[in-house]
Structures are given as C-alpha cells and as structure tokens.
Amino acid sequence: MSNPSRCRDWLLFTGLLALVVFTGCGQGDTPEAMDGKLRIVTTTGQVAEVARHVGGDRVSVTALMGPGIDPHLYKASAGDVERLRQADLILFNGLHLESKMGDVIGQLGARQPTLAIAGALPEAQLISPSNFPDSHDPHVWFDVALWSLTVAPVAEKLAQLDPEHADAYRQRADAYRAELAELHAYALAQFATIPANQRVLITAHDAFSYLGRAYGLEVRGLQGISTATEAGTADVKGLAEFIAARRIPALFVETSVSPRAIEAVRQAVKSRGFDVVLGGEVYSDALGDAGTPVGTYTGMVRHNVDTITAALKGESRHE
Amino acid sequence: MIDLLTGLVTDYTLRTVALGSAALGLVSGALGAFAVLRRQSLLGDAVSHAALPGIVLAYMLTGARTPLVLVLGAALAGWAASLVVMLVTRTTRIKIDTALGLVLSTFFGLGLVLLSIVQRSSGAGQAGLDRFLFGQAAALVGDDLVTMTVLGALVLVALMLLWKEFKLLSFDPAFAGAMGLPVRLLDIGLTTLLVIAIVIGLQTVGVVLMSAMIVAPAAAARQWTDHLGRLVALSGFFGAVSGLTGAILSSLVPHLPTGPTIILVVTAVTILSLFLAPRRGLLAARVRKFRQRRQLQAERVLTDLYRLAAQHPEPAEAPHAVPVLRTMTSPSGVRRCLARLSDMGLAVPDPDGRWRLTPAGVDRARDILGGDA
Amino acid sequence: MSEPAVRITDLTVAYGDRPVLWDIDLDVPAGHLMAIMGPNGAGKTTLIKAVLGLVAPAAGRVEIHGDVYAKQRHLVGYVPQRGSVDWDFPTTVLDVVMMGRYGALGWFKRPGRTERDQAMTALEKVGMTEFAGRQISALSGGQQQRVFLARALVQDAQVYFMDEPFQGVDVRTEKAIVELLKDLRDRGRTVVVVHHDLQTVRDYFDWITLLNVRRIASGPVSEVFTPENLGLTYGGRVEFLAEQDDSTDTVEPHFNPDGHGRGRP
Numbered sequence: 001m002s003n004p005s006r007c008r009d010w011l012l013f014t015g016l017l018a019l020v021v022f023t024g025c026g027q028g029d030t031p032e033a034m035d036g037k038l039r040i041v042t043t044t045g046q047v048a049e050v051a052r053h054v055g056g057d058r059v060s061v062t063a064l065m066g067p068g069i070d071p072h073l074y075k076a077s078a079g080d081v082e083r084l085r086q087a088d089l090i091l092f093n094g095l096h097l098e099s100k101m102g103d104v105i106g107q108l109g110a111r112q113p114t115l116a117i118a119g120a121l122p123e124a125q126l127i128s129p130s131n132f133p134d135s136h137d138p139h140v141w142f143d144v145a146l147w148s149l150t151v152a153p154v155a156e157k158l159a160q161l162d163p164e165h166a167d168a169y170r171q172r173a174d175a176y177r178a179e180l181a182e183l184h185a186y187a188l189a190q191f192a193t194i195p196a197n198q199r200v201l202i203t204a205h206d207a208f209s210y211l212g213r214a215y216g217l218e219v220r221g222l223q224g225i226s227t228a229t230e231a232g233t234a235d236v237k238g239l240a241e242f243i244a245a246r247r248i249p250a251l252f253v254e255t256s257v258s259p260r261a262i263e264a265v266r267q268a269v270k271s272r273g274f275d276v277v278l279g280g281e282v283y284s285d286a287l288g289d290a291g292t293p294v295g296t297y298t299g300m301v302r303h304n305v306d307t308i309t310a311a312l313k314g315e316s317r318h319e
Numbered sequence: 320m321i322d323l324l325t326g327l328v329t330d331y332t333l334r335t336v337a338l339g340s341a342a343l344g345l346v347s348g349a350l351g352a353f354a355v356l357r358r359q360s361l362l363g364d365a366v367s368h369a370a371l372p373g374i375v376l377a378y379m380l381t382g383a384r385t386p387l388v389l390v391l392g393a394a395l396a397g398w399a400a401s402l403v404v405m406l407v408t409r410t411t412r413i414k415i416d417t418a419l420g421l422v423l424s425t426f427f428g429l430g431l432v433l434l435s436i437v438q439r440s441s442g443a444g445q446a447g448l449d450r451f452l453f454g455q456a457a458a459l460v461g462d463d464l465v466t467m468t469v470l471g472a473l474v475l476v477a478l479m480l481l482w483k484e485f486k487l488l489s490f491d492p493a494f495a496g497a498m499g500l501p502v503r504l505l506d507i508g509l510t511t512l513l514v515i516a517i518v519i520g521l522q523t524v525g526v527v528l529m530s531a532m533i534v535a536p537a538a539a540a541r542q543w544t545d546h547l548g549r550l551v552a553l554s555g556f557f558g559a560v561s562g563l564t565g566a567i568l569s570s571l572v573p574h575l576p577t578g579p580t581i582i583l584v585v586t587a588v589t590i591l592s593l594f595l596a597p598r599r600g601l602l603a604a605r606v607r608k609f610r611q612r613r614q615l616q617a618e619r620v621l622t623d624l625y626r627l628a629a630q631h632p633e634p635a636e637a638p639h640a641v642p643v644l645r646t647m648t649s650p651s652g653v654r655r656c657l658a659r660l661s662d663m664g665l666a667v668p669d670p671d672g673r674w675r676l677t678p679a680g681v682d683r684a685r686d687i688l689g690g691d692a
Numbered sequence: 693m694s695e696p697a698v699r700i701t702d703l704t705v706a707y708g709d710r711p712v713l714w715d716i717d718l719d720v721p722a723g724h725l726m727a728i729m730g731p732n733g734a735g736k737t738t739l740i741k742a743v744l745g746l747v748a749p750a751a752g753r754v755e756i757h758g759d760v761y762a763k764q765r766h767l768v769g770y771v772p773q774r775g776s777v778d779w780d781f782p783t784t785v786l787d788v789v790m791m792g793r794y795g796a797l798g799w800f801k802r803p804g805r806t807e808r809d810q811a812m813t814a815l816e817k818v819g820m821t822e823f824a825g826r827q828i829s830a831l832s833g834g835q836q837q838r839v840f841l842a843r844a845l846v847q848d849a850q851v852y853f854m855d856e857p858f859q860g861v862d863v864r865t866e867k868a869i870v871e872l873l874k875d876l877r878d879r880g881r882t883v884v885v886v887h888h889d890l891q892t893v894r895d896y897f898d899w900i901t902l903l904n905v906r907r908i909a910s911g912p913v914s915e916v917f918t919p920e921n922l923g924l925t926y927g928g929r930v931e932f933l934a935e936q937d938d939s940t941d942t943v944e945p946h947f948n949p950d951g952h953g954r955g956r957p
Contacts, residue, residue, distance in 0.1 A: 066439070073449060075435060230450075230576035233569040236457045237332040258447025260386075261458040264332070271331035356781065480800050487791050490781050494843075497744040497770040498795040499762075545782045545827045 035060070038162055041087035043098045044071050045287035046141045047117060049297035051091055053176040054154050058165055062087075067289045070256045072226045075100045084108055089161060091154065094119030095126070095138035097285075099226060115157050117150040125149075127209050129225050137225055139285070142211035144184035144301060148177050183298055184214075190309045191215040198312050202243060202251035204262050207284040217308075222261050227285075231261050240268035243276050250279030250311035256286045279311025323567065332457070333570045339459045339467055340562030340581055343520040346471040347529075348536035348558025349478060350516040352551040353509060355537040357489050361416060362401065362510070363533030365423040366517050369400030371430025371526050374451050375437055384446040386463065386522060393451075394518045400426050401510045427526075454525030456566065456577030467519050474512050478551075485509055486547060523562075524578035531582045532558060539589040542596035561585035613659070618687055620656040621665055623647040624676050625684035638673035695758040697722040697851050697882035698743065703752030705735070705742050712738045714905050716752065720884060722850075725877040726899035727887040727913075731926050734904040736886045737773070740853050744770060756851055765795065769849030771840045773856050779828050785839050786811055786824040792846035814842040819868060834865030841869060851882045858889065870896050893917055 038059045042048040048063035055061065064080050065071055071093070076084075081104060084090055092098055092105055094116025105114060118140045125146055126136040141147045155173035159166035191199070199216060201208055205223040212219035222231045222239055243251065243265070251266065253259040262278075269276045282304045288294030294303050326333050354363050373396020374389045381388055400422050407418040434448055447455070478485070487495045488505045496502045513533070520529050540553035565581030594601050623644055631637035644653050657674055660666040665680030676684065698720040705713040713735040720726055728736050741747040743754045745761055756764035769792075789811040790803045797803060815821045818838040823831070828839065837857055844852055852873075858866050873883050877898070887893065893900060893913060900916050902908040902925040909921045922930040 069439065074438065077435065077439075224574065229574070230453060230455060230578070231457050232573065232575045232580075233332060233336045233457045233566055233577050234571060234573045234575060236336075237330060237570055238573060240332060258384075258450060260447055260450070261455060264335075264458040264460050267335075267460045268330075268332045358778075483791075483794055483797070483802065484799070486783070487794055490783065490788070491772065491777050491791070493741075493746055493772050493776055494770060494791070495794075496746050497765075497768070497772075498792075498847075499765045500795070541782070545829075546784075547782050547787075550782050 038158070039086065039088045041084050041090055043074075043092040043101065044285070045295075046147075046297050046300075047091050047093055049287075050117065050151060050154055050176070053179075054151060054169055054173050055158060056168065056172050058162065058168065059158070065286060067287055067295065068256050069286050070227055071098050071285050072228055073100065074098065076104045080104075081108075085112070087112065089157065090114040092116055093138055093140075095136045095140070097138035099228070113157070113161060115153065117154060120153045121146065121149055127213065129206070129209075132225075137206070137209050139207045139225075140210055141297070142208055142301075142304075143214035144180050144187060145214060146210060148180035148184070151177050151180070179298065183301055187215055187301065187305045190305050191217060194309055194312045197246075198249055198314075200246060200248045200312075201308060202239065202248060202265075203282060203284065204252075204254045204257040204259070205284070207254070211304075222265060223257075227257055236261065236265055236268060239265050240272065243269045244272040244274045247274060248276060248312075249314050250277045252279045252282045252308070252311070254284040255281050255288070256284060277311065280307040282307055323571075326570075327567070330570075333566065335459050335461060335464055336456055336570070336577060337563050337566040339464050340456060340523055340566045340577070341559040342464075342467045342471050342562070343523050344532060344536065344558030344560070344562030344581070344585070345555045346474055346516045346558075347520055347532040348540075349475060349551050349555035350513045351533035351535075351537040351558070352540065352554040353485060353489055354513055354533055355541070356547075356550075359415075360530075360534045361419040361423070362404065363513065363517060364530035365404065365419045365426075366397040366400055366514055367521070367526050367529035367533075368423045368430070369426035370394075370397045370518065370521055371451065372396055372426055372433055373399075373430075374521075374526075375430055375433040375448055378446050378448060379433065379437060387466070389446070389448075389451070390518055390521065393521055394514060396426065397514045397517060398511060401514060402507075405506070405510075430526075450525075451521055452525050452527055453576070454521065454523045454528065454578035456523040456581070457569070459523065463522065470515055470519050474515050477508075477512055481505070481508070524581055528578060528582045531585060532561075535582075535585045535589045536561065539585075539592035542592040542599045557588050558585065561588055613656075616652055617656040617659045617663075619648050620644060620653060621660055621676070621680060622684050622687055624666060624674065625681065625688070628676060638669045638675035640673045644674070695722075695755075696720055697724075697757060698884065699755040699758075700739075700743065701753045701755075703739070703742055703754065704750045705738050705747060705752075706750050711905060713742065713749075716903075716907050718901060718907055718910055720882060720899070720901075722757075722882050723877060723880050724899040725873055725883045725885070725897050726901060727885050727893055727897040728901050728903055729887055729890070729893070729925070730903035730908075734925075736903055737855055739903065740770075740855055740884070740886060744768070744853065767850040769844035769847040769852040771844045771852070771854040771857055774833065774836050774840065774859065779831070779836060781828065783828060784824070785815070785820060785826050785828060785831070788828060788839055789814055789842045789846055792843040795847070810846050811842070814846040817845055817872060818842045832862075834861045837861050837869065838865060841872065849881070852876065852884065854883070854885045856886050856888060858887070858892075890922070 037057075038055065040051045040055065040059050040061045042051055042061060042063050044065050045063050045067065048061050051059060051061045062083060064076070064083070065074055084104070085108065090105065090108060090112060092101075092114070095118050096102065097118070098105070108114065118138060121140060123136075126140070128135065129137055151173045155169045158169045162169075200218045200220065201212065203219075203221050205227050206219070206221035206225050208219045208221070211217065220239065220242065222235055223229050251262060253262050266276055266278065283294060283300045287297065287300050288303070293299035327337055328334060351363060354360055370393035373392040373394070376396070377389050377392025378384070383389070404415070404418045404422050407413055407421070408415050413421075437448060484500060484505055487500065488502060488509065492502050492506075495505075517529055517533065520532055524532060536554045536557035537550075539557050540550050544550050544553055561584040562581055565584045566577055568584070569575040569577040569580045592600070597603050624639060627639045627643065627647075628637040641653055641657070644657075657666060657668070660680065661668065664677060665683055666674050666676050668674050696719040698718070700716055700718040703713055703716040704711065712733075716739065728739065730736055738747060742749045742752070743761065754761050756767055761768070786808070790807050792814075793803060793807045793810060797807070812821060812824065815824055818841050820835065820838050820842060823835065828836065831839065841857065844854070857869060861869070873885070873896075876883055885897070887897070894917065897913055899911070900913045901910040902916065902921055904925050908925045909916045919930045
C-alpha cells in the first residue's frame with residue numbers, strides 16, 4: 001500500500017467515525033425547550049384521556065394506539081420507539097394489556113419516567129382470571145370508580161416532573177374525578193333498569209369482568225382475556241348453548257375485534273331455534289374516532305352503557 | 320359416544336366445523352399427493368405463506384372485511400408466487416428448492432410488514448387479518464361451508480378429467496413434451512389446482528400450518544400403497560379424517576384451537592404410518608431384517624455341519640457337538656439355529672446331544688454352497 | 693422414400709453463452725439404424741432434445757419425413773435416458789407402457805382394453821410380459837430399459853430416438869435390444885441412438901454421426917467410422933488394433949492414451 005492512499009483511507013475512516021458520533025449526539029434535544037409543554041406518550045386512548053384531563057394545556061399527549069386498535073396484538077414500530085424515547089413521561093395501562101410492548105417499555109423505563117397506571121392500583125381491587133390465578137385482568141377501565149383511582153397517581157407524577165404547576169394538576173385531577181363519579185352513577189342507574197334475568201353481557205373476548213363486577217352483570221366472552229388466543233369449537237358451541245338455554249336477548253361485537261366468531265355463535269344459536277339479536281358495537285380495548293363523542297373516555301363509556309342497556313332490555317335490533 | 324355422533328348431525332357448530340375441515344382435508348390431501356410425488360412439497364408451504372401479503376393487500380386496497388375478497392387476494396398472491404418460482408427456475412441457474420425458499424420467505428416477510436402497518440389503522444382488528452396466520456376454524460358458518468365444498472368439488476373434477484395427463488406429467492415430463500402434451504400449461508394447471516386447495520383451507524388452519532395438510536396425508540398414504548389412484552384417494556381420506564377428528568376433539572375440550580388440533584391429528588397419522596405400514600413401515604423393515612438375519616445364521620450353521628461332516632468318510636453318519644459348532648463361523652445362537660433347522664427338518668439331534676444333518680439338510684446345504692460343494 | 697427421415701438444418705443450441713450445438717446440418721436417410729457419438733458434453737442428448745422440441749434452439753430447423761416436428765409427432769417415438777425419471781413413482785410396468793398411447797388418446801379419455809392389448813404386445817416384443825403388473829421400483833436396470841423401449845414401441849412410430857439405451861444394462865438385455873432395433877430397421881423404420889461404446893459400433897449400427905458441438909462426419913459406418921474421423925471427434929490419436937477372433941477379422945478401435953481433448957467448436 002502506498003503512502004498517499006493509506007492517508008486517504010484513514011481520513012475517510014475518521015470522517016465516518018465523526019459522522020456517526022455526531023449523529024448519535026444529535027438525538028437528545030429536550031422537547032420541553034420547544035413549546036414549554038410536557039410531552040406525554042401513552043399506549044391506549046383511555047390512558048391518554050386521563051393524561052389530557054389532568055395535564056390540561058401544560059401537556060401535549062400522544063397515544064400510540066388509535067381508535068379501533070387492539071392493544072393485545074399491537075407491536076411497536078421503530079417510529080413508536082423513537083416517540084417513546086423522546087417523551088418526558090410514558091404512561092401505559094400495565095398488567096400485560098400491551099403484551100407485545102412489554103420489552104420495549106421495560107427497557108425505556110430504566111432511563112425515563114414511566115408509570116403503569118393500572119398497575120399502580122391496589123391489588124385487592126383487581127380481578128384474577130380463574131385459569132391464571134397469578135396474574136390480573138387488565139381491563140380495569142370499565143369500572144369507572146376503579147378507573148378514577150388512577151387519576152391521583154398521574155397528577156402526583158406530573159407534579160413531580162413539573163413542581164411549578166403541581167397545584168394546577170391536583171385541581172384538574174379533582175375535577176376529573178368528579179366527572180368520573182357522575183359517570184359511574186349514571187352507569188349504575190342505567191344498568192339497574194335491566195330486568196334481573198337478562199343481565200348477561202356476551203362479547204367477543206373477556207374484556208368486561210370489571211364492568212360486570214361493578215354494575216351487577218354476568219359477563220361471558222368467547223375468547224379469553226387476550227385476543228391473541230383462538231376460540232375453539234368447544235368454546236363456540238358452549239357459548240351458543242349458554243345463550244340459547246338462558247334465552248339471552250342480545251350479544252355484542254367489539255370495535256377492535258373481528259366479528260366472525262361472534263357471527264358464528266349467533267348462527268349456532270339460531271340453529272337451536274332461538275333468535276339472539278346483534279345488540280350493536282361496544283368499545284372494548286380502544287376508543288372511537290377522535291373528534292366524535294365516542295372518541296373520549298366518558299363518551300365511550302356512555303355509548304357502551306346505553307347500547308348494552310337498550311339491547312338487553314329488548315329495545316333495539318342491530319342486524 | 321352416541322352423543323358425539325348425533326352431535327355431528329344435530330349441532331350446528333360441530334357439524335359445520337367438522338364438514339368444513341373434512342372438505343379441506345380431502346382436497347388438500349388429494350392434491351398434496353401430486354405435490355409430494357413431483358418433489359414439490361415445499362411448494363405447498365411457499366404458496367400458503369405467500370398468501371399472507373395477498374390477504375393484507377386485498378384489505379388495504381378494498382377495505383373489505385368479507386372473507387371472499389380476502390381469500391381472492393390470497394389466491395392471487397399464492398398463484399403469483401408459484402409463477403415466480405417457475406420463472407426463476409427456468410431462467411436462472413437457481414434450483415427449485417432454493418427458489419421456493421426465497422419466494423416463501425420474501426412473500427411472507429412482506430406480508431408481516433404489511434400486517435404490521437395495517438394493524439396501526441382502525442378497523443384492522445375487525446377484518447381479523449391476524450386470524451389468517453393460524454386460522455379460525457371454529458368461526459366457520461354455513462356460507463363458508465358452501466364455498467369450500469363447491470370449490471373443492473371443482474378441483475376434484477378437474478383432477479379426474481385430466482388424470483392421465485397429470486400422471487404422465489408427474490412421472491416423465493420430457494416424454495410428455497415429446498409426445499405433444501402442453502407441459503408448461505399442464506404444470507400451471509396442476510399448480511393452480513393446488514393453489515385453490517390451499518386457499519380453501521386458509522380460513523381453517525391458517526397460512527403457517529396449511530403446508531402440513533398438503534404434505535402429511537400424502538406422506539402417510541405413500542406408506543400404504545404403490546398404486547397412484549389408491550395413493551391419491553387414501554391421501555384425501557387421511558386428510559378428511561384428520562379434519563373431522565380435529566374438529567371433534569376441539570369440540571370436546573374448551574380453549575383447544577381447532578386448526579392446530581387438526582394438524583396434530585394428521586401428524587399423528589403420518590407418524591403411525593411411518594412406523595406401522597406393512598411393507599414400507601419402519602417396524603416392518605426391522606422385523607424383515609431380523610428374520611433375514613436369523614435365516615442367514617441358521618444357514619451358516621447348516622453349512623458348517625455339512626463341512627464338518629464332509630471331512631469324515633461317512634458324512635451322513637458324522638454327528639457333531641454343539642461346542643464344536645461354536646468354533647465355526649457363527650459362535651452365538653448355535654442352539655437356537657439348530658432348533659430352527661430341526662423345525663425345518665434339516666437336522667436332527669442324537670440322544671447324546673450331538674447333531675447330524677438329515678438327507679434334506681444335506682441337499683439344502685449343497686444348494687447353498689453351489690459350486691463349492 | 694425420397695425424403696430423409698430426419699433433416700436438420702443450421703441447428704444451434706446454446707446454454708447462456710456456451711454453445712452446445714453449433715450449426716448442425718444433418719440428413720438421416722430412412723430405414724437405417726444410426727448411432728450418434730461424441731465425447732461428453734458434445735451435445736448428443738441436446739441434439740435429440742432439440743429435435744423433439746424439448747429444448748429451444750437459438751437457430752435451425754428440424755423436419756421429420758418432410759414436415760416440421762410439431763406436425764409429425766405421431767411419427768416419432770422417444771426413449772429418454774433411464775436416469776431422467778424417478779423409478780420410485782407408484783406405477784406398474786403396464787401402466788408406463790400404456791403412457792405411450794396417451795398422445796393418440798387425446799384429452800379426457802381413459803386408456804381401455806385396446807390400449808392394454810397394445811401395451812401387452814409391446815411388452816411381449818421386449819420379453820417383459822410376466823412383469824406387467826410389477827411396480828417399476830422393483831425392476832433392474834435392464835428391465836427398466838426394456839420398459840422404456842416398450843413404451844416407445846407402442847407409439848408405433850416411423851422414427852425412433854433413443855438416448856443411451858445401453859447405459860448400465862446387462863449383456864443379455866443389450867443383445868436383445870439390438871436385435872429388436874435391427875428388426876425395426878429391417879422393416880423400414882429409422883432408429884437414431886445416442887451411443888457411447890466405440891467397441892460395438894460396427895456390430896450394431898449401419899449409419900453413424902460423429903458430433904462434437906459441430907457435426908464432424910455423418911454417413912455409413914463403413915465409410916465414416918475411421919481413425920481420422922474419430923481423432924477429430926475425440927481428440928488425441930486413435931489407433932485400430934486388429935484383434936483376431938474365431939469367427940471374423942474384427943477390427944476394434946482403441947484409444948492411444950496420449951492426450952484426449954475436445955473437438956474445436
């Protein structure tokens with residue numbers, strides 16, 4: 001190797017190295033510097049709602065999972081990871097709801113502030129599924145009273161990160177809790193109007209145990225706690241038998257889950273001579289479209305309550 | 320048991336799932352026989368995996384969630400994949416197994432990427448796209464059953480009409496070409512039938528497991544027959560029975576996914592066939608080897624006796640003792656061989672325990688030794 | 693028969709940029725038993741495949757008894773190399789022979805009694821009738837070759853093309869096959885055989901084509917089968933060693949071991 005070309009090679013190499021180093025360094029600019037707001041990134045829409053209500057205009061909230069997206073199956077993309085890394089605070093549901101993002105969030109949690117808002121709830125209040133006694137059902141947001149217990153920890157976390165506005169956060173938290181208390185009362189009242197023997201909620205997966213416990217409904221899902229499982233023939237058959245035997249007036253599809261299996265259950269029930277009605281769509285793991293009433297947590301819960309109540313009282317037909 | 324059988328007829332879910340799975344097994348088994356004979360087992364795997372991007376693209380382009388549209392996308396993608404494989408092997412030096420592996424992984428990878436993109440959009444869950452990975456047999460309804468049976472029947476009729484052409488194509492495509500058969504067209508035709516068979520099954524057992532339904536029944540059937548017609552029929556039969564049994568089993572146990580259960584059943588059938596088939600089975604081969612070895616040992620002792628006797632002036636009068644025989648070619652199992660020879664009437668023991676050949680034994684020994692006697 | 697059984701004009705076949713057959717002009721007169729010979733890679737099998745339309749030529753034309761191959765298929769019988777097929781395929785000897793009638797049967801029809809009888813007749817000619825129901829996986833090399841031959845016979849062709857029919861076959865079978873081929877020739881058919889054994893050329897064939905990517909020579913064996921031509925085809929020097937034999941003065945060709953190469957393309 002001649003001398004000039006060796007020099008050139010080394011120069012290229014150091015140039016390349018410098019480029020890599022400076023690129024890596026360029027990545028950590030604090031977003032706070034940009035508009036003064038705390039950047040919060042959440043997983044589901046429900047969690048984002050809590051963040052928005054507590055943070056107000058002091059925060060800018062992004063939810064990775066939009067309307068109609070199934071959190072059990074959602075895998076984080078490279079873009080998502082980048083957004084999470086640039087966040088001042090990561091809020092997620094916890095209890096393995098976002099089962100395919102567990103590693104990502106765990107690793108980021110070592111270096112950034114994160115909070116599993118459902119995971120922070122007192123264990124005594126959580127439901128354990130019968131076939132997995134060591135873990136908990138993560139669908140806590142359907143018990144409005146329980147869900148409102150997540151508000152205070154979020155406020156505290158924000159106060160910790162931004163002590164200047166701690167009082168504002170706590171005030172907004174109180175206001176939101178009041179709103180939720182009203183919602184909870186509404187749900188209790190509505191569900192109470194369903195005749196006792198028709199208080200059975202049938203959906204695509206076991207997302208509504210908390211709702212059942214809080215508002216006095218019997219709940220059965222076709223698939224298990226997670227939509228990643230497959231419903232077997234016995235499950236479809238068993239559910240159809242149950243519906244026909246108890247003469248349950250309606251069953252429901254979920255916005256984030258394929259309706260095919262529920263449709264199969266319905267056909268099976270029909271073949272037994274009982275016409276069970278498709279009571280409508282309920283929101284299970286995700287909110288509705290942004291900008292609509294069902295795009296907010298409160299709106300979504302109301303919609304569910306109204307739809308379920310009407311259908312089980314026999315007042316609606318959604319063919 | 321009676322409940323089960325009546326359930327097959329009366330219970331809507333069990334009946335639909337069982338019949339759908341049986342139809343799937345029948346068609347995929349029959350066509351799988353040809354795929355296996357043509358050394359194209361991997362083609363079934365490649366086409367199934369290649370269906371994934373087709374399904375996702377169909378959803379992305381049309382926004383439709385109806386199974387028919389998605390399955391059509393699957394068929395087009397699977398068909399395109401098989402054409403790409405053919406093209407690659409014909410125009411480059413890449414061999415068919417490499418081509419199949421390439422196409423399989425590329426298409427499937429593309430499918431997963433598309434799936435991941437689509438899952439960010441609302442309503443994707445409603446299409447149940449991820450269900451196509453492993454199938455959702457339990458969600459079969461009457462309409463699905465009709466589609467499956469009609470398509471399946473068409474495929475089987477086409478197979479029967481073009482039976483001799485497909486047979487020749489599979490055995491000796493060069494001769495077929497020389498004789499004027501449109502080999503390339505027939506190749507595409509047979510592959511198209513295979514694609515249809517695969518696409519019928521995608522909703523039931525899914526993209527990842529479908530190849531087992533193509534390959535396993537045929538591999539099992541090959542163990543039992545050497546006749547092409549019987550092979551195809553038996554392969555279809557094994558497939559149908561596996562579908563039926565899988566559906567029944569998953570109807571008895573809660574939370575048992577139907578598709579994977581069917582696959583487990585067909586795998587069990589194949590393993591049993593590999594071991595137990597009368598001529599080609601591993602067990603039969605062992606037994607055969609064992610018997611042959613015994614026969615050989617007995618013949619060695621027979622010839623030993625002959626040679627020993629031949630050294631005496633009066634061969635027929637020369638018995639020899641067991642320890643002597645043990646020093647000859649076969650040291651172990653001498654007594655056992657002698658007992659066998661005695662059963663065959665080729666040797667007899669003397670009262671003092673020594674053995675001699677019978678006239679029949681002498682003749683037999685001469686035959687075995689041939690010219691060296 | 694004024695026209696040749698096979699007329700090949702300007703035939704060129706290349707795999708990529710490697711020429712396998714170059715500018716072949718060849719006339720095979722009818723009623724002859726012809727050998728095609730040349731070293732490995734000389735294009736012998738490719739020639740047969742190009743004639744039968746199994747390989748696309750870069751240039752050239754093939755006529756069978758005056759017309760293009762595509763129109764004259766019914767006049768042609770083909771015996772491919774034994775190794776080109778998986779003998780573990782689940783089918784019987786009779787079944788394979790009947791395949792020779794598929795072209796005549798046309799689409800959708802099943803072979804029936806007529807085809808069966810024709811197949812049995814062909815099996816009789818090759819001495820394999822007792823094997824009719826046997827699985828082809830249970831056959832020896834010589835038996836397999838005879839089955840392929842029967843399949844070609846059942847096509848009742850005017851021109852037969854055979855690719856290395858004596859490869860790996862026992863002496864008795866070889867003799868039987870040669871008798872059959874000579875019989876075909878005597879009845880006015882044309883038989884073209886890709887052959888590999890220099891020793892037997894004079895005994896078996898009356899016409900020969902020497903090939904090494906180009907056509908080296910073609911004509912009656914007595915004229916063309918010379919040391920000079922063999923030297924051109926196989927490279928190196930070829931010497932004929934006269935060996936005395938009880939019956940006749942047969943001259944056996946023998947290689948001089950100094951150098952062997954390929955002909956120039």
